[in-house]
Amino acid sequence: MIVKRAYRYRFYPTEEQAEQLARSFGCARWIYNWGLQQRTEAFYKHGQRLYYKDLAGQLKVLKQAPDTAWLAEVSNVVLQQALRHLDAAFARFFKKEAGYPTFKSRRGDQSCSYMSNAFTFRDGRLTLAKQREPLDIRWSRPLPEGAVPSSVTVTRTTGGKYYVSLLVEADVQPLPATTQETGIDLNVKELVLSTGQRFQPPKSLKRLEQRKRRYQRACRRKVAAAKKALGLDPNAPLPKGTRLPISNNLRQAHRQIGRVMERQANVRRDWQHKTTTTIVRENQVIAMEDLYVQGMTASAKGTAEQPGKNVRQKAGLNRAILDVGFGEIRRQIDYKAQWYGRTTVQIDRWYPSSRRCSSCGHIHRALRLSDRHWTCSSCGTRHDRDLNAARNILAAGQAILQGADALRIHE
Template identity: 50%
Template sequence: MLLKQDAERVWLNEVSSVALQQSLRHLDKGFANFFAGRAKYPRFKSKRDSVQAASYMANGFTLRDGNLTLAKHDAPLDVRWSRPLPEDVKPTSVTVTRNAAGHYHVSILVDVDVLPLPVTEKVVGIDMGLAHLAVTSDRQAIDNPRHLARKLARIQRWQRKLARKREAAKASMGLKGKSDPKGTRIPRSNNAWKVARRIARIHASVRDARRDHLHKVSTKLIRENQAICVEDLAVSNMVKNPNLARAIQDAGWRELRSMLEYKAALYARAFEVVNRWLPTSRRCSCCDYTLESLPLSTRSWTCPGCGAEHDRDVNAARNMLAAGMAQLHSTAGLAGIHACQVPKGAT
């Protein structure tokens, strides 16, 4: 209240007090996370941040007949709804976000009761890869669309244009051919901002397409299976390999695992993570014979112990399924899967 009376901060009166109060709550949460060791020291927001957001609690907006009106707004927002809100629920908060591409999104928080999915006896192990996003223990190969790879040439072309504009700005400051002095901000022209927004829009389309695909894949797997077993991949270490980093990030392994994990908890499914050091690719899923080595280029092999022929990825998925089911049984976490029997080599 006192800040609003300051002559230099009169502009605070133009903003709803609900959004300002919510910003203070976010600041308090940021400091709490910092002192608890969960986050870095909070920093001030900037108008140059790629993402801008404002949150409104229940007393800061009205939602009637599909029309959303925020506090201190004369007219409702022009919203294109992605899906209808659940019936007979009261929204508790609204967050309006603008991303780097200049797109606005509205997120509405509601309290709903999610019913568990019907129990099924089907279980699955998943081996993630690059040729295919994932291969399951029942021989399903999930496509890897490679969204970034398809638009990489366009992104690089616009990034070169942005780099030339940056060099021109440095030349106008007398810094041509020199490294950026510490603490010096290179200004962007209006045309440079336009190019940056174009790059951001391409990245946004890639991100949205990838997330849409991962949601469809994860939802299908959760609906069809009572238990899902995946490998505990060290993605943060794997992306340090410059030859694989872009392809791994484009596939979205970590995001797929996160989706499977929270959807499993939401719909009463079992989700188990298998130790990454298990020789899932080298071990025969029929007789447990383990090869000493198996080059990555070898996509199929014959077991010397029992003569079974294995596809590398399917065999790994089956071993993950067996290990995951053993972990679930040992921890008594097999809710609703007691009737499942997974013999060696089951498809």
């Protein structure tokens, strides 16, 4: 099967390239935010929906206007791609997969994208539009033989590292069929398979989290000191219009936080890929719950009318969910299963996978979240909570594949 696959590499820009990229990031961000504002205003003021072509048509005008003439300094494709990303963000919003698009900040990761008419790729050398030299890329793994990138995205992380992601077409061969089938219980700390395997995120994530918090505390202390030096109350928010002098110390502290977060992201990504590849390779059928992670994480705070219960407890739970990276795990299993000729099946999230005894089908109503083990009052089987759930998920998945519609997700 021919699939589009992204390959990501670190690279080291020359000073000139770094400056040119900084301009491209800035322009891409500005255009994205401008487009978002245009679309929002058009809708609220005139009930009008603007799309990519409406906004892209105005790029020329912007580049000729004295105030925004600097947009001409970067590749036009970079600006067009920023508008396409905005289009995609709106499409996700309309499909209810994401919230309303938000403005991009100059803090955080910066990125911009190029289509094939805005870069050259020859003999493994990638040169971007408006740049003279190819990027100094560390090819940590080879691109597939003869692959030609169809688009390229460049990112500068908060920690100051540069990455380039190349989208290429690759021919993926299905894996030999296997008879093993599995159900996965995606619980807050780990993945538990009905086959008994357990996958937990690396312990180093915890250490990194502690380090990050230490840096964040140091940062807050430095900000408080800077406020004090200006004669302001260190605990009050900064009055509007006031700017704190950014010391080198503070800048360095910010960098350190950025680096730790990057390391966390890398460790997590690595673990997620290894885990999902293993699961897909070893199983022909993979059953998972249709867990609505966004709903689960949003519900802790509750609303003004219905304040959430156990906010503290759930806050810890949310951190853990975000640590395992639920949504990403599901996404990877889905696409890798497709690549390698495996079947995935989704179980309705309201199916009582935890409370049902996988041996006799009895529903154990008294089960609490804190019960890690329980004994079935009907057949006497002693259960590990997650393993039992995983077995139920597999059974439900197999029933769906045999045509039991009642267990399918209700949309």
